[in-house]
Amino acid sequence: MPAADLTYVSNKVVDIINILPPDAFSDTCLHILTHLCGQSAGVDSAVLSNELSNAGVTLDHEDLQSIIRYVLLTFRFAGKHSLSADGLVSKLEEDSSRWAKPSLQVIHKLWSEHSAEVQLQQEAKGILSIGQLVDMQWKLGMAVSSDTCRSLNSPYVMVLLKVADPSGQIHQKSFEMTIQQFQNLHSHFKDIAAVMETV
Structure with a gap:
């Protein structure tokens, strides 16, 4: 410029x-x-x-x-x-x-x-210059139409993440998960928390 x-x-x-x-x-x-x-x-x-x-x-x-x-x-x-x-x-x-x-x-x-x-x-x-998770919110819903749910009227989880990039600006990201995917994510977070307690 x-x-x-x-x-x-x-x-x-x-x-x-x-x-x-x-x-x-x-x-x-x-x-x-x-x-x-x-x-x-x-x-x-x-x-x-x-x-x-x-x-x-x-x-x-x-x-x-x-x-x-x-x-x-x-x-x-x-x-x-x-x-x-x-x-x-x-x-x-x-x-x-x-x-x-x-x-x-x-x-x-x-x-x-x-x-x-x-x-x-x-x-x-x-x-160390990486982004940081600021907030995570989720809500349970019922699918009317979705790319990931196989049938209508299936429960899904909507996840909203707030992430601060290295410049300091906060961005919001949202995505849908099936109940099974959300349970797997929860399990991974538990594993990460257990490891972090040992540090």
Whole structure:
């Protein structure tokens, strides 16, 4: 992507950030820093969107995703290059002249408080970079039509997984299983839990 395109994308996200009240932007950054400090598996945009909505802030899903990606990359970059809060703000101002002072103050304050913890966590994560299972839900249903069930009116299990990828974004995956497949999965989880207790 040419530098002009990157500047356009950067300016567009900065414009969206500047619209947010400082408290809402601070809460968004705290969600991201909580993840980067290793205290959560990822940044759940659905939860964040709910919190912003409850605070009276309405954001388009794509805009919220853009903010999350941009701030994640910004804090990761600052951690990787051991930037101070002043250094980070200077770099942001260099990249885009459109930053509002209140937004930069939020970033300065939060990076001053959390930079050491983020840098430590990044060093640890550099050793092992895999996705993490955040949540698993299941429900029992009755098949009306399915590719895996042989006959109609057969019971099935719908499984919903929330997985945080190494970048910190949480993705949802869902699939259907027969009762036998679900029982086998349960058995495997029991075996894994038994092995993990011995570690």
